[in-house]
Amino acid sequence: MPQQPIEIILSRQLADCMKVAVFLVDPAGNLLFYNEAAEGILGIRFSETGSVPVEEWASVFKPTDIHGNHLPPEGLPLVQTLSNRKPAQGSFYIDNRRGKRILITVTAFPIEGRPDTYLGAMALFWKTELS
Amino acid sequence: MRVTVWGCRGSLPSPGPEKNLFGGNTSCVQVMHNNTCIVLDGGSGIQRLGATLHQDIKEVHILLTHLHLDHTMGLGFFLPLYNPSVKIHIWGPAAIEESLLRRLRRYFSPPLFPVRLNELPLHPIIHEIDNSEFMIDDIKIQSGYICHPGPTLGYRLSFGNAKFAYMPDHEIGLGAANFPNEPDWTSGYEIARDVDLLFHDAQYRPSEYVDKVGWGHSSIDDTLAFAKMCKVKKLELFHHDPGHTDIQLQSILHEVMLNKQLDFEVSMCAEGNVYDIS
Numbered sequence: 001m002p003q004q005p006i007e008i009i010l011s012r013q014l015a016d017c018m019k020v021a022v023f024l025v026d027p028a029g030n031l032l033f034y035n036e037a038a039e040g041i042l043g044i045r046f047s048e049t050g051s052v053p054v055e056e057w058a059s060v061f062k063p064t065d066i067h068g069n070h071l072p073p074e075g076l077p078l079v080q081t082l083s084n085r086k087p088a089q090g091s092f093y094i095d096n097r098r099g100k101r102i103l104i105t106v107t108a109f110p111i112e113g114r115p116d117t118y119l120g121a122m123a124l125f126w127k128t129e130l131s
Numbered sequence: 132m133r134v135t136v137w138g139c140r141g142s143l144p145s146p147g148p149e150k151n152l153f154g155g156n157t158s159c160v161q162v163m164h165n166n167t168c169i170v171l172d173g174g175s176g177i178q179r180l181g182a183t184l185h186q187d188i189k190e191v192h193i194l195l196t197h198l199h200l201d202h203t204m205g206l207g208f209f210l211p212l213y214n215p216s217v218k219i220h221i222w223g224p225a226a227i228e229e230s231l232l233r234r235l236r237r238y239f240s241p242p243l244f245p246v247r248l249n250e251l252p253l254h255p256i257i258h259e260i261d262n263s264e265f266m267i268d269d270i271k272i273q274s275g276y277i278c279h280p281g282p283t284l285g286y287r288l289s290f291g292n293a294k295f296a297y298m299p300d301h302e303i304g305l306g307a308a309n310f311p312n313e314p315d316w317t318s319g320y321e322i323a324r325d326v327d328l329l330f331h332d333a334q335y336r337p338s339e340y341v342d343k344v345g346w347g348h349s350s351i352d353d354t355l356a357f358a359k360m361c362k363v364k365k366l367e368l369f370h371h372d373p374g375h376t377d378i379q380l381q382s383i384l385h386e387v388m389l390n391k392q393l394d395f396e397v398s399m400c401a402e403g404n405v406y407d408i409s
Contacts, residue, residue, distance in 0.1 A: 001315035005262070006276045009318055012308045033308075114282055115225035115261055 007113040008032065011122055023123040029054035029082050032120070041104065041127060043097035062095040078123040081108040085118060091128055103128045132270070132293050132408045134328065135161045138176020139400040141299070141334050141348070141370035142201050152377035154402025157201040158299045158370065160330065164290055167268040171286060171297050172196055176402065177205035184211055192267050193255075194274075195223035196299060197283035198234055207244045215252035222258040224274075224282035231259040260284070278306025278318040279347040285322040293408040294326040296363075299370045301332045303353040304344065310353070311360040323361040327408045330400060331358065333368035336383055351387045358395060367400040 004012075008024065012033045015022035021038035025031050031052040039045050042061050052060055063071040073079045077088035087109040093101050108123040138144075138156030146155035157174030168184070170177060170193045177193075184191070191211055196202055211217040223231045232248075235257070239248045248254060261284075263274045273287040277298055285298040298319050303310065306318030314320045323329050333354040335343060340350035349357075351368060358366040371380055380399050388397060 003275075003315050003317065003319075003321040006278055006306060006318050009306055009308060009316055010278065012316065013305060016308065114227050114276065115259075116227075117261070 004032070005113060005117070005119050007111055007119050011111055011120075015122070018124075021125045023078065023125070024120065025054075025078065025082065025123075026120040027082065027118055029057075029079070031057060031060070038125070041094075041096065041102060041125070043100065060097065064093045064095055064101070066093060068093075068095070068101065077106045078108040078121060081110055081121045081123075085110045085112070132288065132290055132295060133163045134295060134406040134408065135163070135180075136176075136400055136402055136404045137161060137180045138172075138174045138205075139299075139330075139367075139369050139371060139402055140174075140201075141332070141372060143373040144175040144201075144204075145373035149376040149378070152401060153371055153380055153399060155373075156402055157204065158196075159205060160297060162270070162288055162295065164268070164270055167270060168192065169194060169267060169270065169272075169288065172202045172299065173204070173206040173209065174202050175205045175208075178208040181209040181211055189216060190218045190220070192220045192222065194272070194286055195221065195284075196286065196297070197224055197279060197281055198238075199281070199300070202299070203235075203238055207239065207246060212251055212255070218253065219255040220258060221255045222260055222274075224276070224284045225259045225261045226282045232257045273322065275319070275322050277301045277322070278303070280345075283347075285319050287322045287326065294328075295408055296323040296326040296329045296331075298322060298329070298331050300347055301349060302345075302347050303349045303357050304340065311356040314360055317357070317360065319357070320361060323357070323363060325362050327364045328367065328406055329358055329361065329363040329365070330367045330369040332370045334370050334372050336386075339372075351383065355387065355391070355393070355397065358397075359393065363395055365396040365398075365406075367398055367404075369400045371399070 015035045022035045024033040077090045080088040089107045091105040104125045105128045106125040110121050111119045137159040156176035158172040159174045159176030160171040162169040168188045168191045271289045274284045277285040279300045288295045308316040331354050332349045333351040334348035335350045337350045337352050
């Protein structure tokens with residue numbers, strides 16, 4: 001495996017220390033890392049999955065609306081960030097690996113390094129209470 | 132390639148009788164191959180190098196890892212800069228906003244230094260690089276950003292099968308995930324893997340590093356684990372703390388090597404050392 005860029009290594013280090021759930025993906029959308037808080041929401045440990053290719057995300061969690069209908073990828077903040085390299089935010093449900101439907105809010109932003117290199121994206125997400 | 136150490140002290144020149152063995156000049160390493168002259172960093176050691184450079188050398192490539200003062204303070208005292216028959220190239224890391232030339236001009240201007248870059252007889256040729264690969268004559272150079280405050284590069288120089296890596300300022304403890312089990316998640320791995328000779332930051336004892344996390348330098352035990360992970364043939368511990376005397380450095384090496392069985396050589400780098408890599 002080639003070495004990850006230093007910006008991505010440091011992002012993983014940061015994510016590893018954070019209490020908020022974090023997803024880290026490369027420019028193609030492959031899931032490079034998710035932290036302990038994300039494990040709690042997704043219902044599966046990173047040590048069980050390792051990095052996840054973009055086409056296999058759906059097996060880790062299923063984004064849905066309140067009725068369980070599958071959401072198109074382009075509606076997800078992280079996919080939007082990967083498409084246009086701009087921050088994005090949104091709320092939706094996921095069906096996690098333990099079969100629970102959870103409302104989450106996601107803030108995604110691109111990771112761009114020196115001097116002007118697009119390296120991927122980070123998504124912070126948390127459980128949201130219905131008001 | 133012939134590698135000569137003109138300075139291996141970290142942070143601050145610290146000459147004195149208690150440091151005669153390992154030297155007090157800050158980072159400067161010369162790599163010669165035929166008539167190709169590459170200088171890694173412009174710390175205070177570059178002053179002696181400049182004063183003794185062979186007159187046949189008409190082109191010098193200075194590769195800066197970063198622009199902290201201990202790696203640039205000698206540049207203005209490098210005599211070939213004032214010789215119009217010597218062409219000087221300065222290579223260094225790109226930043227996000229300010230160009231390398233503008234950052235270098237901060238040093239080459241009052242009140243820090245009396246001579247401006249454009250007052251030199253021949254303006255150095257500035258090359259801004261990042262995660263790059265390029266040739267200087269027959270030597271292939273690979274540069275890559277590594278973990279240290281501010282834009283900082285590690286360098287890998289190779290000619291044929293001979294490989295040398297230089298990372299004088301590198302904090303492995305922060306720049307690696309699940310260290311040392313995942314090389315692909317370790318800063319600097321691509322630069323150092325399988326090299327014949329690695330010069331690497333080892334400024335602190337493990338007990339000293341605890342209070343200096345985030346300062347950009349490595350503890351010796353992290354450096355040993357990194358060298359092992361990269362399968363290097365020889366490790367030279369570099370960037371000695373300015374407060375460490377010769378006796379302390381020898382004692383630190385003895386402490387960390389106690390009961391360790393490594394399949395590569397480890398030494399404390401000393402000013403004046405010469406290595407032939409072939």
